Amino acid sequence: MKRLAHSLYAQVLIAVVAGALLGHFNPPLGEAMRPLGEGFIKLVKMLIAPIVFTTVVTGIAKMGDLKKVGRVGAKALIYFEVLTTLALFIGLAVGKLVEPGAGMNADPATLDSKVIAGYASAGHSMSTADFLLNIIPKDVVDAFARGDILQVLFFSVLCGVALAALKADGTRMLHLIDEFSHVLFRIIGIIMRVAPVGAFGAMAFTVGKFGIASLAKLGLLIGAFYATSLLFVVVVLGLVLRRAGLSIFKFLRYIRQEILIVLGTSSSESALPLLMAKLEKLGCSKPVVGLVVPMGYSFNLDGTSIYLTLATLFIAQATNTQVSFGQEMEILAVLLLTSKGAAAVTGGGFITLAATLSAVGNIPVAGLALLIGVDRFMSEARAITNLIGNGVAAVVVSRWEGELDHRRALAVLDDVDAAEEETYQAGHVDPDAAVPDEAGRGPA
C-alpha cells in the first residue's frame, strides 16, 4: 500500500481507469472533468520553453566545443530524418493494405467543414523558405512569450555556443542559467504530484464526451493505427535499440511512468522533463540528451508521422478520392517537411494534417471532419510513440557518439524500481549536473 501511494505510475493507471469508468457511467459528469486534464497540461506547458532553454544552453556551453555540437546535431538530424521517413512509409503501406476508409463513401459536400475551419486556417500551408525563416524569432522575448519551441531552441543553440566561446567571461552567466534550470526541474517535480488528477480528468472527459461506443465506427482506423504504432515500436525501434545493445522491452519498462503520464494527458510534452532526467540516469551523456530530446520533440515525431500518412489515405479512401503513385510520393515529400513543424503549433498532428491536405490539394480538406471524433483517441498512441521514439533516439545518438555508459545502462534497466525511487525522491537534483564552483566549466 505504501508502495502504491509512492508510485506515480500506479496512481496514474488507477486514475485513467477511474476516469474511463466515470465517463462511461455518467457521461455529463465525465465531461465536466475536462478542466482537470487541461489544467495539468497547461501546468506542464508553461515550463517547456524555459526548460528547453536552460537545458540546451547549459548542455552546449558545458560541451564547450562547437564542432561537437555540430556533430551531435548532425547525427541527431540524420537519425530523425531516417526514422520519420520510415514511419511515414509504414503508415502509407498500412493505409494501402488495410484500406480503413474504403466503403465509407463520404461525400465531401455533406461533411460539415465549419467545425474544422479554425484548424485549417491555423495550419495554412507553409513553404520551405517560410518554415526556415520562421525558426528565427521575431524577437527573443517574443519567442518565449509565445512558447514557440523551434524558435526557443534556435536561440538556445546560439546562446549556448556564444557562452562556450566566451569561456571564463561566461562563467557567471552559466552558473545563473544552471541554477535556474534546477529551480525549473524542482517545479516540475512538484507539478508531477498532481499528474493522476490530470489523467483522471482527461480520461473522464474523453469517454464522457465521445462514449465508448463512438469508437466502433472508426474502430478499424484506430485499430490499424495502434497496431502500426506497436509494430513500429517493437520491430523498428526494437531493432535500432538492439544495435545499441539494449532491449526495447526493458527500456519500455524503465520509462513506463512517462508512458502512463502521456497516456493520461495524451500530450507527449508533459513527460519531456521527466524523460530527460531518466535518460541521463540511464547513462546517456547529458549534453546529448539536452540536445536530442528537445530537438526530437520538433523533428522526431514517429507516431505523428505514421498517423499523418495513415490519416491522409483514410480521408482519401473515405471520400473516394483516387490517389496515384506520383501523388503518394508528393504527399510523402510534403509530409517530410510539415511533420517536422508539428510540435511547433499547439494542437499537433491535427493541424499538420490540415496543412498537408491543403498543400497536396486534391484530397478534400473537408474530410478532416471525419477524424475530429477519433483524433483524440489516436493522439494517445501518437504521443506515446513519439515519446518512445525520442527516448530511443537519445540512447542511439549517445551510443553513436561513444558517450553511452553501457554497463550503467544495463544495470539500470535490470533494476528499474530502485532507480525510479531514487530519481523522484531526490526531486531530481543530479549531482553530475552541478557545476563545480572552482572549475567553472572545466578546462577552459
Add this chain to the structure above:
Amino acid sequence: MTRLARSLWAQVLLAAALGALVGLAWPEGAVRLQPLGDGFIRLVRMLIAPIVFVTVVAGIARVGGLKKTGRVAWKAILAFEAFTTLALLLGLAAGLLLEPGAGMGVDPAKVDTKAIAGFTTAGKALGWADFLLGLIPKDVVDAFAKDDVLQVVFFSVLFGVALAALQAKGTRVLAFVEDLSALLFRILAMVMRLAPVGAFGAMAFSVGKFGPGTLLGLGKLIAIFYAVCALFVLVVLGLALRWSGLGLGRFLRYLRQEILIVLGTSSSEPALPLLMDKLAHLGCSRPVVGLVAPLGYAFNLAGSAAYLTLATAFIAQATGTVIGPWKWLEILAVLLVTSKTATAVTGGGFVALSATLTAVGDVPVAGLALLLGVDRAMSEARAVTNLIGNGVAAVAVSRWEGELDLVRARAVLADPAAVEAVTYQAGHVDPRSAVPDDLIR
C-alpha cells in the same frame, strides 16, 4: 587572400556585387533568393531589443544618472531636429530647382492605385498625445516581445537611472546586465558572419525584381536623390564632424562595414547593434551612444527627410499640380512631424510619404504609384544616409557633452583595420566595463 577571409566588409561588398550580377543575369531565380536577405535581417532584428536594453542600462548606470540622461536626450533631439530640417530643405531646394518631374504630364485619375493601397492605409498620421502615450509600455515584457524599440529605450532609461541611484546595492544586477551584454554581442558577432549571405540574397532580389529597366525610367529623379544624399553627407554631416574634431573621410572608412551591410540589405536596422558597438569603441561616451543611436533610428532619419520633400516636389510636378510658397511652408511643417514617424524598415519612407501627401491634400496621393518601382532603388541611399547621420549625431552629442575621447577617436580612425579585428575577436568585452570580481561576491 587571408585578408579577404577575415575582412567582413570585403566579403559583403563581393557578395552584394555577386548578388547584383545574379539579379541581372537571371532575374527569375534571383527573386527567389529573397529569403536569404530576409533571414539575415530577422537574425539581427531578434537581438535588437535586448541589445538596446543592455547598452542603455549599462551606459546610464555606469556613467549617467537622471540629470545627465535628460541633458543628453535634449541635446540629441536638438541635433536630430537640426539634421532633419536641413535635409528637408535640401531635398526641397533640389526638387524645385532641378524639377525632376517637369513635363511628365501624368493624369492622376488614370494612375492605377491598387498597388499602393496598402501604403496609403498604413500611412495614417499619429497624434502627439498618442505618440507620447505609446512610449509607455503596456507591460515591460510586452515591450520586448513586440520589439518596440522606443518603448524598450523608455524602460531601459528608467531601469538605468534607478540602478545608478542604487549605487553599491545594484552592483550584482549591473554585473549581470554586463554579462548579458557580452553574451549578446558574441551572438551578434556569430550572426554577422552571415552578413555576406544576407547581402547577396537581398541584392539579387532587388535587382532581379526591379531590374535595370525601371531604374532608367525615372533616372533623373534617382540621380538627383543620390546627389542630394551625397551633398547632405559631405556638407552637413562633414561640418558637424569637423566641429567635433574628426574627418568625414576617415569616419566613413571606419563605418564601411556597416554601410555595406545597409547597402546590401537596403535597411538600416541590421547595422544598429554594430553601429553602437563601433561608436563606443571610437571613444564616444557609452550613455550617449546608448541613447542617441536607438533614438536616432526613430527620429533622425535625414535620408528619409530629404526623400520626402524631393518626392513631394516630383509628384506635384509630374501631375502638373501648382504649389505656392505658402503651401510649401505648410508642407514643410507637416513633414517635420511625419518624417519622424518613418521607421527604419525598408519601405518605411514610402509609408511616411503617403501620410504626408494625405495630410497636405493638394498633391494627389495617386502619384505615389509612379514611385513604387523605383522606391527600392532610392531606399538604399535613404538607409545609408540615415545610418551615417545617426553615427555623426552620436559623435556630435558626445562632443557637446565633452565626453568624446578625441585622442582615442583619432587613433582608431587612423587604423580602422586593427580596430575591427579587436572588436570582434574579443566579443566586445570592454576592459573599462569589467566589474572587479571581489565587488560581486
